[in-house]
Amino acid sequence: MRSFINVEDIGPLEKAMAEAMEIKNDRFKYQHLGKNKTLMMIFFNNSLRTRLSTQKAAMNLGMNVIVLDVNAGAWKLETERGVIMDGDKSEHLLEAIPVMGCYCDLIGVRSFAGLTDREYDYAETVLNQFIKYSGRPVFAMETATVHPLQAFADLITIEEHKTVKRPKVVLTWAPHCRALPQAVPNSFAQWMNAADVDLVITHPKGYELDPKFVGNACVEYDQKKAFEGADFIYAKNWSNPGLTNPADYGKITCDDRSWTVDTEHMSWTNNGKFMHCLPVRRNLIVTDDVIESANSLVIPEAANREISCSVVIKRMLEAL
Amino acid sequence: MRSFINVEDIGPLEKAMAEAMEIKNDRFKYQHLGKNKTLMMIFFNNSLRTRLSTQKAAMNLGMNVIVLDVNAGAWKLETERGVIMDGDKSEHLLEAIPVMGCYCDLIGVRSFAGLTDREYDYAETVLNQFIKYSGRPVFAMETATVHPLQAFADLITIEEHKTVKRPKVVLTWAPHCRALPQAVPNSFAQWMNAADVDLVITHPKGYELDPKFVGNACVEYDQKKAFEGADFIYAKNWSNPGLTNPADYGKITCDDRSWTVDTEHMSWTNNGKFMHCLPVRRNLIVTDDVIESANSLVIPEAANREISCSVVIKRMLEAL
Amino acid sequence: MRSFINVEDIGPLEKAMAEAMEIKNDRFKYQHLGKNKTLMMIFFNNSLRTRLSTQKAAMNLGMNVIVLDVNAGAWKLETERGVIMDGDKSEHLLEAIPVMGCYCDLIGVRSFAGLTDREYDYAETVLNQFIKYSGRPVFAMETATVHPLQAFADLITIEEHKTVKRPKVVLTWAPHCRALPQAVPNSFAQWMNAADVDLVITHPKGYELDPKFVGNACVEYDQKKAFEGADFIYAKNWSNPGLTNPADYGKITCDDRSWTVDTEHMSWTNNGKFMHCLPVRRNLIVTDDVIESANSLVIPEAANREISCSVVIKRMLEAL
Numbered sequence: 001m002r003s004f005i006n007v008e009d010i011g012p013l014e015k016a017m018a019e020a021m022e023i024k025n026d027r028f029k030y031q032h033l034g035k036n037k038t039l040m041m042i043f044f045n046n047s048l049r050t051r052l053s054t055q056k057a058a059m060n061l062g063m064n065v066i067v068l069d070v071n072a073g074a075w076k077l078e079t080e081r082g083v084i085m086d087g088d089k090s091e092h093l094l095e096a097i098p099v100m101g102c103y104c105d106l107i108g109v110r111s112f113a114g115l116t117d118r119e120y121d122y123a124e125t126v127l128n129q130f131i132k133y134s135g136r137p138v139f140a141m142e143t144a145t146v147h148p149l150q151a152f153a154d155l156i157t158i159e160e161h162k163t164v165k166r167p168k169v170v171l172t173w174a175p176h177c178r179a180l181p182q183a184v185p186n187s188f189a190q191w192m193n194a195a196d197v198d199l200v201i202t203h204p205k206g207y208e209l210d211p212k213f214v215g216n217a218c219v220e221y222d223q224k225k226a227f228e229g230a231d232f233i234y235a236k237n238w239s240n241p242g243l244t245n246p247a248d249y250g251k252i253t254c255d256d257r258s259w260t261v262d263t264e265h266m267s268w269t270n271n272g273k274f275m276h277c278l279p280v281r282r283n284l285i286v287t288d289d290v291i292e293s294a295n296s297l298v299i300p301e302a303a304n305r306e307i308s309c310s311v312v313i314k315r316m317l318e319a320l
Numbered sequence: 321m322r323s324f325i326n327v328e329d330i331g332p333l334e335k336a337m338a339e340a341m342e343i344k345n346d347r348f349k350y351q352h353l354g355k356n357k358t359l360m361m362i363f364f365n366n367s368l369r370t371r372l373s374t375q376k377a378a379m380n381l382g383m384n385v386i387v388l389d390v391n392a393g394a395w396k397l398e399t400e401r402g403v404i405m406d407g408d409k410s411e412h413l414l415e416a417i418p419v420m421g422c423y424c425d426l427i428g429v430r431s432f433a434g435l436t437d438r439e440y441d442y443a444e445t446v447l448n449q450f451i452k453y454s455g456r457p458v459f460a461m462e463t464a465t466v467h468p469l470q471a472f473a474d475l476i477t478i479e480e481h482k483t484v485k486r487p488k489v490v491l492t493w494a495p496h497c498r499a500l501p502q503a504v505p506n507s508f509a510q511w512m513n514a515a516d517v518d519l520v521i522t523h524p525k526g527y528e529l530d531p532k533f534v535g536n537a538c539v540e541y542d543q544k545k546a547f548e549g550a551d552f553i554y555a556k557n558w559s560n561p562g563l564t565n566p567a568d569y570g571k572i573t574c575d576d577r578s579w580t581v582d583t584e585h586m587s588w589t590n591n592g593k594f595m596h597c598l599p600v601r602r603n604l605i606v607t608d609d610v611i612e613s614a615n616s617l618v619i620p621e622a623a624n625r626e627i628s629c630s631v632v633i634k635r636m637l638e639a640l
Numbered sequence: 641m642r643s644f645i646n647v648e649d650i651g652p653l654e655k656a657m658a659e660a661m662e663i664k665n666d667r668f669k670y671q672h673l674g675k676n677k678t679l680m681m682i683f684f685n686n687s688l689r690t691r692l693s694t695q696k697a698a699m700n701l702g703m704n705v706i707v708l709d710v711n712a713g714a715w716k717l718e719t720e721r722g723v724i725m726d727g728d729k730s731e732h733l734l735e736a737i738p739v740m741g742c743y744c745d746l747i748g749v750r751s752f753a754g755l756t757d758r759e760y761d762y763a764e765t766v767l768n769q770f771i772k773y774s775g776r777p778v779f780a781m782e783t784a785t786v787h788p789l790q791a792f793a794d795l796i797t798i799e800e801h802k803t804v805k806r807p808k809v810v811l812t813w814a815p816h817c818r819a820l821p822q823a824v825p826n827s828f829a830q831w832m833n834a835a836d837v838d839l840v841i842t843h844p845k846g847y848e849l850d851p852k853f854v855g856n857a858c859v860e861y862d863q864k865k866a867f868e869g870a871d872f873i874y875a876k877n878w879s880n881p882g883l884t885n886p887a888d889y890g891k892i893t894c895d896d897r898s899w900t901v902d903t904e905h906m907s908w909t910n911n912g913k914f915m916h917c918l919p920v921r922r923n924l925i926v927t928d929d930v931i932e933s934a935n936s937l938v939i940p941e942a943a944n945r946e947i948s949c950s951v952v953i954k955r956m957l958e959a960l
Contacts, residue, residue, distance in 0.1 A: 028356050048388075052424075056384075056424070059358065060356070064696075066692060085923060090921065091919035094932070095939070099688070099692075103696045278415050280411070282398065282405050283404040284406055299418050302418075351676075368736070371708075372706060372739075379704045599731035600731070602725050603723060604724055604725055604726055612734070619735070619738050626743060
């Protein structure tokens with residue numbers, strides 16, 4: 001595996017799931033694979049879960065880890081040719097990225113959407129520069145439009161907790177006070193489309209996700225109808241994807257707090273499990289009662305980030 | 321050992337001292353204990369000695385180490401239930417702490433006193449949240465009211481340098497230009513109470529430490545009388561503990577520079593050794609002459625931080 | 641080897657080169673040397689290449705690595721005796737440096753020139769304090785006046801790419817928008833003097849480097865004459881070294897953009913290779929065409945930083 005961005009990159013999901021379970025039973029089984037190999041984790045944005053779980057996964061596999069925190073403001077890379085670089089950008093990406101590749105075997109990149117230029121964000125400009133110029137396998141640690149390590153961990157969590165062969169999974173928008181990217185819902189939708197589940201996506205009108213991620217999912221604007229009979233509720237806020245009105249891209253165009261997932265919402269489901277990728281703003285996305293209930297999976301879901309990442313790094317090490 | 325906060329946690333001091341000496345002779349003897357185990361060091365406050373010595377101790381024991389710097393201002397955790405989290409706090413401790421516990425085997429926490437709310441500080445609110453919610457053994461890397469890794473290193477240093485069976489040890493307040501917590505003197509007093517020494521505490525009136533730490537020590541307000549016949553002088557500033565006047569908590573209510581430890585002060589002792597936990601402000605806490613003298617133990621004392629921490633981590637690994 | 645600052649520290653260059661090639665063929669050959677040894681990397685200034693390549697080299701050699709980022713503004717060390725430390729400096733170097741030495745086996749220090757006080761900078765005050773007080777072998781990761789890890793990597797790169805026994809190597813000044821130190825050109829000149837090359841240094845009048853680094857090099861103020869017949873062009877900006885006019889020290893006294901290395905400049909050479917230590921400001925130091933040409937060695941040169949550093953750390957480990 002040379003890159004890990006979309007669900008196709010991981011191959012058949014049954015095989016990926018089997019490897020996840022094998023690693024969960026013995027996290028150090030493939031430790032020989034990482035000997036004398038170095039992972040470079042490059043953060044253009046802050047991270048808690050991704051940083052800790054990725055570092056842990058790499059160490060489980062016997063790798064050395066170098067963490068590079070790049071304050072997006074402080075380290076501006078020039079991307080154009082021909083520019084006389086006498087401004088605030090002290091290095092060109094055509095030097096910086098190959099140099100980073102010199103000192104490692106694998107690269108993980110976190111680089112969020114700017115939410116001001118849809119075309120730039122959805123072209124995955126930063127991620128693709130690393131793929132093109134680093135000379136190393138690259139995996140996304142949440143980029144402008146995808147967060148596949150999270151979606152893979154979500155899949156593992158659903159497989160572990162499902163009680164029917166093909167569960168009904170609902171991705172629901174919920175309100176938030178800050179404009180958030182679409183990376184998590186995009187990848188979740190993409191992975192659920194590939195999994196053996198019935199996917200329903202519910203959100204206010206105008207918040208339609210990109211069709212390439214929505215795939216064959218059923219889109220239902222009535223949140224109550226969407227929740228009926230659901231086995232899993234996956235809550236997440238995202239800002240306006242700008243498909244209906246391009247000027248709305250990255251904006252908060254709805255603050256309807258009736259979408260907050262509370263016990264009444266959960267009563268509509270089939271004793272549904274509650275999921276969220278964290279961090280979560282309580283009583284905005286979900287009430288205290290729901291997130292603390294026996295049906296809440298948020299902590300095991302976070303714990304599975306170590307497992308999904310271990311499978312991805314294992315695959316990349318095997319392909320070196 | 322599930323937590324390391326107070327002197328009782330380490331058990332009989334003779335046994336702890338014997339282990340310290342064993343590890344000092346061979347720092348890598350217990351390296352097998354830490355294989356495939358991960359220490360997470362969480363810093364809500366800056367650190368030099370604690371960070372370096374704890375990381376070194378964990379590596380001596382064969383552990384992987386993840387360091388998490390949490391700028392207290394930037395990462396505000398919500399602690400109340402029922403709050404609609406639409407303000408500056410992006411995560412609730414009830415999610416954040418168990419998630420951190422997911423990715424490691426042991427946790428070290430540094431979180432200083434805020435010095436504005438005595439009750440909050442002395443309840444060790446942050447530390448206890450980690451103990452309650454992380455699911456992992458937790459040790460204090462200086463918290464609101466204690467610094468046991470330092471006190472244990474101090475004990476080792478005194479045992480190594482004492483020339484009588486039961487030395488006289490004097491904890492003396494000294495002036496400082498900033499308001500400092502009471503964690504170091506609290507733990508030092510607690511550990512010396514448990515050790516085979518005669519402990520005298522001297523400070524200006526109004527700076528009385530909490531009785532639970534003072535224990536059976538003799539409190540002497542006359543610094544000269546306190547120093548007479550002392551084998552060890554342990555200097556440290558602390559801000560007003562607020563026991564006499566609660567409104568004074570965390571304030572500087574005395575700036576008497578006659579308390580600065582100089583050669584005249586040391587001449588009152590029994591050729592006493594000088595100790596300080598560092599960092600130290602010269603010519604405020606202690607003069608250049610005293611800290612540079614042959615009787616100064618500040619560097620070996622700092623070096624013993626690696627040893628005290630190694631014993632603590634060893635104990636926690638053995639109990640996993 | 642107890643310190644690595646000047647070219648003499650590495651001994652005969654033929655031997656150093658042979659070791660570099662040996663390590664480049666098998667980066668992990670000397671991994672046993674670093675077992676249970678710790679490198680402390682202390683950064684008073686930011687770093688990309690040096691940080692990554694040094695960390696990689698130490699891990700190749702089996703060492704543990706502790707990285708300490710010291711924001712020069714936030715951690716001010718008092719250096720004078722007798723000062724009452726009631727200002728912004730919370731620790732004296734006479735405590736801080738030996739304490740850092742307690743927790744490691746080797747120390748790497750990065751500390752740039754302040755460019756305001758030539759005497760202070762050229763005395764290598766910070767580096768020499770570490771050498772004097774840490775009790776550990778110390779190597780420069782770019783200090784006030786030298787960058788020997790870079791110069792050694794440059795030598796390796798020249799040896800790998802030369803097509804004649806004794807190539808002509810030209811160190812050329814180039815314009816820049818910020819005042820930069822002289823560390824890179826100083827060390828490059830020093831190492832080239834010791835190597836089997838013909839060294840020419842070219843720069844505007846007033847930018848003369850310190851004679852102790854210039855050595856026997858030919859200084860040529862006409863850039864075109866300098867370039868004629870060159871096998872290697874090593875471009876670098878530096879600020880005024882203040883030798884002609886002390887008041888000019890650290891200032892930009894020339895902004896002549898005709899010195900920018902472009903294809904016409906390169907046409908004057910003997911099909912010369914282009915080198916630069918990076919980061920480089922394109923179209924100010926060098927044009928896009930030249931740095932992207934087949935004759936550009938900037939990426940292999942950066943990759944050789946891992947090799948030069950591996951040799952230096954290996955030597956220090958062997959001498960412990």
